[in-house]
Amino acid sequence: METPHVLIFPCPAQGHVNTMLKLAELLLIQNLHITFLNTEYIHNRLISLNIDDVKSISQCYPKLQFKTISDFQNKEKHPGFGENIVDVISSINMYGKPSLRDIIVSEKISCIILDGGFGDLATDLAAEFGIQLIHFRTVAASTVWIYFCMPKLLDCNEIPIRGDEDMDRIIRNVPGMENIIRCRDLPRFGTSNKMDHIILDKVLQLTQASLKGNAVILNTFEDLESPILSQIRLHFPKLYTIGPLHHHLNTMKKTTSSSFNSNFFKVDRTCMTWLESQPLKSVVYVSFGSTTTMTREEILEFWHGLLNSKKAFLWVIRPNMVQEKRLIKELEEGTSKEKGLIVEWAPQEEVLSHKAIGAFLTHSGWNSTLESVVCGVPMICWPYFSDQPLNSRFVSEVWKLGLDMKDVCDRNVVENMVNDIMVNKKEEFSKSATKMADLASKSVNPDGSSYNNLQDLIQYIRSTSP
Ligand code: UDP
Numbered sequence: 001m002e003t004p005h006v007l008i009f010p011c012p013a014q015g016h017v018n019t020m021l022k023l024a025e026l027l028l029i030q031n032l033h034i035t036f037l038n039t040e041y042i043h044n045r046l047i048s049l050n051i052d053d054v055k056s057i058s059q060c061y062p063k064l065q066f067k068t069i070s071d072f073q074n075k076e077k078h079p080g081f082g083e084n085i086v087d088v089i090s091s092i093n094m095y096g097k098p099s100l101r102d103i104i105v106s107e108k109i110s111c112i113i114l115d116g117g118f119g120d121l122a123t124d125l126a127a128e129f130g131i132q133l134i135h136f137r138t139v140a141a142s143t144v145w146i147y148f149c150m151p152k153l154l155d156c157n158e159i160p161i162r163g164d165e166d167m168d169r170i171i172r173n174v175p176g177m178e179n180i181i182r183c184r185d186l187p188r189f190g191t192s193n194k195m196d197h198i199i200l201d202k203v204l205q206l207t208q209a210s211l212k213g214n215a216v217i218l219n220t221f222e223d224l225e226s227p228i229l230s231q232i233r234l235h236f237p238k239l240y241t242i243g244p245l246h247h248h249l250n251t252m253k254k255t256t257s258s259s260f261n262s263n264f265f266k267v268d269r270t271c272m273t274w275l276e277s278q279p280l281k282s283v284v285y286v287s288f289g290s291t292t293t294m295t296r297e298e299i300l301e302f303w304h305g306l307l308n309s310k311k312a313f314l315w316v317i318r319p320n321m322v323q324e325k326r327l328i329k330e331l332e333e334g335t336s337k338e339k340g341l342i343v344e345w346a347p348q349e350e351v352l353s354h355k356a357i358g359a360f361l362t363h364s365g366w367n368s369t370l371e372s373v374v375c376g377v378p379m380i381c382w383p384y385f386s387d388q389p390l391n392s393r394f395v396s397e398v399w400k401l402g403l404d405m406k407d408v409c410d411r412n413v414v415e416n417m418v419n420d421i422m423v424n425k426k427e428e429f430s431k432s433a434t435k436m437a438d439l440a441s442k443s444v445n446p447d448g449s450s451y452n453n454l455q456d457l458i459q460y461i462r463s464t465s466p
Helices: 014-029 040-060 085-095 097-106 123-129 141-148 150-155 197-212 222-233 245-253 270-276 296-309 325-334 348-352 366-375 388-398 411-424 426-444 449-464
Strands: 005-009 033-039 064-069 111-115 132-137 215-218 239-241 283-287 312-316 340-343 357-362 379-381 402-404
Touching (some): 014 040, 014 111, 014 132, 014 449, 033 040, 040 064, 064 097, 132 197, 141 150, 141 197, 141 215, 141 388, 150 197, 215 449, 222 449, 245 366, 245 449, 270 312, 270 348, 283 296, 283 348, 296 312, 296 325, 296 411, 325 340, 348 357, 357 366, 357 411, 366 388, 366 426, 388 402, 402 411, 411 426, 426 449
Parallel strands (some): 005 111, 111 132, 283 357, 312 340, 357 379
16 A cells, blocks of 8 residues: 555645644644645745755655645735635635646546645545545634534524623523623624624535535644533544644654744744743733734723733734834833743744743644643633634633623723733632643544544554545
């Protein structure tokens, strides 16, 4: 039997590329051939910002190759990424199949691991070539499950949400989540709190597409989401939970943080030196991920809240996060170096595992959530959109790993929550965070659930490859 050749294709977004590159490395360690596909725009960005990492990962793994595909966007007006991800995905779905077919043929691909965000992109091609199609859903199991349940929620009139006054109504028809989720915790898109029908159609298409694949991979672990996973398994019998992927990879490689970076922004490592000068668990790490944008007012509420809390903070403010570039300068000038440091992009995994970090003020992106879980760092959640409101609800209400400031942006709330997490309720949150971090580690160590599931997945890929 020939070595399986797996094509891995992430959606063009930071969290997706990071995670799927880690999956690629885990499969490379097991000696599989990997073709890692990115859009040209993302590939060029990765190369320009991480050239040494791309070179060394290619040297380290001769069975890895990078390929590119057009994103079919107007190059002059290229708006970047994140903000136009939905357009890019639609264009690739519309025009990308011939390029994908060429790669499958020329590289003799025997299995496709496709980001679930691409929906049906490869369904027909996999059938045509008789190869396996595995969907990688980069979100939490709870998000996959709530999307799956959307038709039922519509039938029961639980959605659409009827307005702002309806936001605290409990959602009852999601098995495994009874009495946990309110309307305000549902995934949301755009600026509206309502889940409009176009978006609803899209998430339903993704669910249908995943059902048509041969298997589904989730970046989660059994102990974190077991009641939801047992519900999902009733519909997706071939489900591989192999996360937290970054921790799985680091454990397998016996390192403490990623050896290869896939950043879309230039990393500022000065923050690591600054952290060295801070006392144990004294710093609040603040980051709202790779796509969140904020208004001047919102930024100022957080800034005053952090200053008033009197706790030191390390804050990531991307250049494209605020319209008004002067604002970042203003904040820097108004913050003393001992109390706070603002950087454009941090080595987040490394930051979270630093002994000086006491809490994470996060937008509750799924990767950030998992990275915090692994390091046992309690969270203050300020979810922005998409799956984040659901993640933050699980963090606060189900796992008791932090506080959820959803839909509120107020300096007093920021100050109080920082003090609750760092001082008043420190013991309680530290205890639950340490317990969950231990379970995460157990899952990726030999004989843990994610470890065993990865072995099963590899066995499945090998046994089904022609
Ligand atoms: N990240 C990073 N440095 C930063 C901010 C974020 O390396 O300064 C990484 C973070 O570790 C995570 C990813 O970017 O892996 C963000 O993914 P997430 O799912 O949390 O949020 P998204 O960016 O998709 O909203």
